[in-house]
Amino acid sequence: MRLRHIRGAEERIAESPYVVQDPRGEKGHWAERFGNTNPIEIEVGMGKGKFIMELAQKNPDKNYIGIERYSSVLLRGLEKREQLELTNIWFLCIDAKEMTEIFAPGEVSRIYLNFSDPWPKDRHAKRRLTSPEFMKVYDQILEKDGTVEFKTDNRGLFDYSLESIPEAGWSIRQHTFDLHHSELAEGNVMTEYETKFAAEGKPICKLVAGR
Numbered sequence: 483m484r485l486r487h488i489r490g491a492e493e494r495i496a497e498s499p500y501v502v503q504d505p506r507g508e509k510g511h512w513a514e515r516f517g518n519t520n521p522i523e524i525e526v527g528m529g530k531g532k533f534i535m536e537l538a539q540k541n542p543d544k545n546y547i548g549i550e551r552y553s554s555v556l557l558r559g560l561e562k563r564e565q566l567e568l569t570n571i572w573f574l575c576i577d578a579k580e581m582t583e584i585f586a587p588g589e590v591s592r593i594y595l596n597f598s599d600p601w602p603k604d605r606h607a608k609r610r611l612t613s614p615e616f617m618k619v620y621d622q623i624l625e626k627d628g629t630v631e632f633k634t635d636n637r638g639l640f641d642y643s644l645e646s647i648p649e650a651g652w653s654i655r656q657h658t659f660d661l662h663h664s665e666l667a668e669g670n671v672m673t674e675y676e677t678k679f680a681a682e683g684k685p686i687c688k689l690v691a692g693r
């Protein structure tokens with residue numbers, strides 16, 4: 483995500499009624515925050531949030547949380563959020579590595595990773611959202627049958643993930659190197675990045691992992 487700092491972004495996030503300001507206080511109590519016990523799904527690195535807001539509109543019987551660490555990026559999502567009537571979505575401005583402090587074991591049913599930053603240098607491998615370090619974080623908050631769904635156009639990151647995820651003790655349940663021409667295409671909701679890459683004719687890779 484190209485990042486240009488927007489002056490006042492932190493302040494606007496801090497005042498937003500759509501952002502949970504003290505997410506640590508919600509650990510183990512997210513059902514109360516949503517007012518129901520519907521499954522909770524998270525997108526890590528939601529960017530401007532097209533994907534997660536579209537899911538929330540399509541599935542009122544599920545709850546959604548969008549996580550984005552940069553306030554200037556999240557702010558763009560909030561501008562879109564203000565135009566929608568939704569009661570099943572919250573946003574968090576945090577780094578995903580803090581997720582175990584925010585969600586209790588088993589509190590989350592699905593995690594989406596969409597077009598995550600590739601971090602191509604070996605010395606930055608731990609920052610990749612499909613690294614064994616991050617898979618350990620997801621393991622601690624996902625329910626027993628919970629899944630991680632990962633989409634990317636980056637073949638290097640995808641090939642790495644096909645190895646790093648099993649190394650972390652997970653199994654790859656489904657995968658494709660060309661999502662839009664595969665059986666996984668049914669019901670696919672496109673992200674902002676996916677729309678752009680698909681228009682350029684780039685194939686999109688997807689995997690679904692569980693334990």
Ligand code: SAM
Nearest residue numbers: 483527528529550551577578596597673674675
């Ligand atoms: N998911 C969106 C899409 O597909 O259009 C945005 C993709 S963008 C390339 C990746 C986003 O993930 C960026 O906005 C970045 O700030 C966010 N991100 C990367 N690592 C993160 C982390 N550890 N915690 C929270 N957000 C993260």
